[in-house]
Amino acid sequence: MTFFNDWVDYFPDLLGGLGVSLQLTLVTLLIGLPAGLVLALAAGSKKRVVRVVAIGVIEVGRGTPALVVLQLFYFGLPTAGMTLTSFVAASLALAFTTAAYTSEILRGGLQAVPSGEVEAAHALGMARGDILRFVVIPQGIRIAIPPLMGFAIMVFQATSLAYTIAMPELMSQAYSIGSITFRYLSILTLAGLMYALITIPASSLSNFVEYRLARHR
Amino acid sequence: MHEDTEQDRIAISLESVVKKYGDHTVINDVSLSVREGEVIAIIGPSGAGKSTLLRCINLLEVPDRGRITVEGNHVDAGTQISHKDLVRLRRNVGMVFQSFNLFPHMTVLRNISLPQERVLGRSRQEADARSMKLLERVGLADKAQQYPSRCSGGQQQRIAIARALALDPRVMLFDEPTSALDPEVGLEVLAVMRELAAEGMTMVVVTHEMQFARDVSDRVVVMAEGAILEEGDPADVFTAPAMDRTRKFLRAVLER
Numbered sequence: 202m203t204f205f206n207d208w209v210d211y212f213p214d215l216l217g218g219l220g221v222s223l224q225l226t227l228v229t230l231l232i233g234l235p236a237g238l239v240l241a242l243a244a245g246s247k248k249r250v251v252r253v254v255a256i257g258v259i260e261v262g263r264g265t266p267a268l269v270v271l272q273l274f275y276f277g278l279p280t281a282g283m284t285l286t287s288f289v290a291a292s293l294a295l296a297f298t299t300a301a302y303t304s305e306i307l308r309g310g311l312q313a314v315p316s317g318e319v320e321a322a323h324a325l326g327m328a329r330g331d332i333l334r335f336v337v338i339p340q341g342i343r344i345a346i347p348p349l350m351g352f353a354i355m356v357f358q359a360t361s362l363a364y365t366i367a368m369p370e371l372m373s374q375a376y377s378i379g380s381i382t383f384r385y386l387s388i389l390t391l392a393g394l395m396y397a398l399i400t401i402p403a404s405s406l407s408n409f410v411e412y413r414l415a416r417h418r
Numbered sequence: 419m420h421e422d423t424e425q426d427r428i429a430i431s432l433e434s435v436v437k438k439y440g441d442h443t444v445i446n447d448v449s450l451s452v453r454e455g456e457v458i459a460i461i462g463p464s465g466a467g468k469s470t471l472l473r474c475i476n477l478l479e480v481p482d483r484g485r486i487t488v489e490g491n492h493v494d495a496g497t498q499i500s501h502k503d504l505v506r507l508r509r510n511v512g513m514v515f516q517s518f519n520l521f522p523h524m525t526v527l528r529n530i531s532l533p534q535e536r537v538l539g540r541s542r543q544e545a546d547a548r549s550m551k552l553l554e555r556v557g558l559a560d561k562a563q564q565y566p567s568r569c570s571g572g573q574q575q576r577i578a579i580a581r582a583l584a585l586d587p588r589v590m591l592f593d594e595p596t597s598a599l600d601p602e603v604g605l606e607v608l609a610v611m612r613e614l615a616a617e618g619m620t621m622v623v624v625t626h627e628m629q630f631a632r633d634v635s636d637r638v639v640v641m642a643e644g645a646i647l648e649e650g651d652p653a654d655v656f657t658a659p660a661m662d663r664t665r666k667f668l669r670a671v672l673e674r
Contacts, residue, residue, distance in 0.1 A: 262566050319518035321578075324476055325533040325585060326508040329501075335532060 207387040211378050216375030217387075225370060227356040228292040232358070233299025234349070238342075240304035241311060241312050242333070255304075262301020269296040275366040291363040299356055303349060310345030311337055322401050343414060350407035354400050361396075371395060427454040428487070428591050429620040430475060435484035435495070437470055444470045445456070445481065446644040452589075455618045459631035459652070462641035463667055467623040471641070472591050475622065476511040477504055487546050510658040511538070512582030514596040518574040520566040520581070526553070530581045537585060552580035556610050574604035576610055583614075590614065592623040628671055632656055640664045 243255035262270075276292040285293070314337050322332040364373035375392035379385040419575075422451070430452040433643050437445040440507070453460055460468045462524040473479040474486060481495040493499055522530050534540045550587035553559045556576040566574055575595055583635045584591060592611065596604035614636050615621055625631055631638055632652045639649040647661050659665045 313503045314475070315519070317515060317517050317519040318521055320478055321513070321515060322521075322533075324478060324511070324513040324515075326505050326509065327533060328536070328666070331536045335536070336521055340521075343523065 203384075204387045206383050207382075211388055212391065214264065214374050214378060215371060215392055215395060218369060218371035218392075219399075222284075222357065222360045222370040222372075223399070225288065225291055225295070225360045225363060225368070226289075226353070229356055230297040230307035230353055231300055232292060232304055236296060236300035236359060237303030238307055238338070240300055241307035244304060244308055245311065259301045259304050262297055263305070267295060267298045267359050268365065270297055271362055271366060287363065287366045287368040290366060291360070291368055295356060295363075298359075301350055301354070303345075306348045306352065307341060307345050309348075310343075313339035313344045314340045334400050346414060347407055347411035350403070351412060354403050354407070355401075356398060357399060360408070428452070429454045429456070429489060430622065431485075431487040432471070432474070432646045433485040435471070435474055435481045435486065435630065437467075437479055437481045438511050444644050447484075448641075448644070449484075450646065450649075452620060452622060455620055456637065457615045457619075457621045458601070458623065458637050458639055459635035459643060460622065460639045460666075461626070461628070461631055462623045462647070463670075463673075466642075467644040469593050470565060470569050472513075472593050472624050473588075475591055476508050476513055477538055478513075487619050500598055510583060510588045511584070511591060512587035512589070514575070514578050514582055514593065514595050516597050518566075518571070518578045519599075520574055520578055522566050525563055526558070526569065526577050527640075529566065530584050533581065550649065551581070551585055552563045557606075562640040570603060571599045572657070575599065575607045579607070579610055579614075580645060589622070592621065592625070594624055594626065596625070597629055611669060617669045626671065627649060628668075630672040640667070642667070654655075 240255050240259055243251050244259060246255070248254045260323060271291060271294040274285060274294040278285060278290070318336055319332060322336050327335075360370055361372035363370050364376055367373065371392055377387050379388045382388070419520075428451050430450075432448060432450045435442065435445055448467075448471060450471075451456075456546045460471065462468055470479055474481050475488065476484070477493060478604060480499065483495045485492055485494050486507075488507050489491075491503070491507045491510070493503055518529065520526075521532075524532065527546060527549055530552060531545035534545035534548060535542060541548045550562065551630050552558060553562055556579060558573055558576055558580075560577060561569055561577070562572060564572070566577065569577065593612070596607050599607065604627070608627065611621070611623070611630070612634055623630075629671065635652055637649060638652045638655040640661070647664050648655065648659065654665070656668065659668060
């Protein structure tokens with residue numbers, strides 16, 4: 202029964218790590234999602250320069266593994282004279298990857314808004330900015346919400362990568378307890394279950410939201 | 419019921435308009451003027467360029483050549499058209515589409531009020547009051563708080579008409595407003611359009627509703643292959659068309 206005794210003993214430490222993981226997820230999304238929307242709009246810009254730069258950023262962001270970006274921000278930037286705390290480095294690195302991926306999801310959503318509605322808005326004399334703000338973006342985001350929620354769950358899982366830059370999140374806590382006690386099996390199992398405890402209900406929520414949004418059309 | 423001076427005022431004028439898609443010429447040197455208060459029906463086979471011509475009037479399509487004047491504001495093809503010119507011209511023009519194009523994520527009331535607030539700078543209160551008045555006029559005041567998806571096609575089209583009218587246009591363009599509707603439902607839309615015409619609104623209507631063209635329009639314009647075949651009094655065009663091509667088209671639609 203040592204397996205479950207370990208769980209009882211180390212649960213509080215892991216719970217603290219889970220809190221850090223959730224905070225990191227939240228901050229990553231708060232930066233990454235708006236940045237993703239900006240990239241999506243820029244990638245559809247009429248100005249060629251803006252479009253090319255945006256698509257370049259998106260391709261680099263999607264083409265580079267999150268782990269590499271993370272290490273680059275934490276270990277690489279100090280060499281260039283910019284030292285970030287592990288939390289800031291992790292948030293920015295994951296937000297960069299998030300922005301690149303979600304921009305594609307959002308771009309799909311924006312493009313799915315019927316062109317007839319945009320045309321009607323033009324015919325009404327609405328300014329281009331107003332058309333984006335009131336017609337295209339609200340509907341595009343609504344279309345993109347289910348896949349965005351799915352991506353948010355992946356971001357939460359990806360926060361475990363931050364253990365490589367000594368951030369005290371869930372994976373890092375589990376790993377350090379394991380390395381002291383050598384009870385890797387029980388501790389990592391518990392950590393995995395705690396991730397699942399968040400992701401499984403979040404997936405059901407995402408399915409429910411998808412169903413609700415589909416109903417309204 | 420217009421004063422004589424108004425009779426002769428030109429609301430819309432198209433001069434030698436050409437529109438091409440690549441090598442394909444959709445509108446081939448078309449000129450047309452519409453007097454203040456006049457109701458024009460544009461008829462003709464599909465692919466004739468009717469809708470494209472209509473969309474050139476409010477510059478949803480930018481012509482390759484020619485000049486477009488609406489209520490004294492003109493735009494020349496081939497020159498850089500500024501956003502300001504576009505807005506000034508569109509300010510006087512309302513448009514109704516075949517597919518209604520209401521904003522599905524807003525209530526009916528919001529659909530009509532938002533453009534007033536953003537384009538004319540009306541307060542929300544002013545805009546809502548105007549919207550309700552127009553909804554009453556098209557018989558749909560009870561739908562104000564509903565979403566468009568809860569309204570029938572005919573109701574959505576009447577809401578779209580109210581949305582356009584809310585901006586006080588001097589000219590209304592209709593692009594096959596009843597083509598997506600059941601014949602019966604189309605009648606409620608046509609009734610609203612008849613009323614508008616009777617009130618003296620300048621209207622250009624692309625339509626396959628021959629009865630409406632005959633009864634309501636002051637002038638019928640027949641188009642085929644990107645050009646105007648003939649135009650004239652509906653009674654003349656329908657009973658004694660000048661061109662063979664018109665005769666052929668009319669026979670096809672009337673025998674249906």
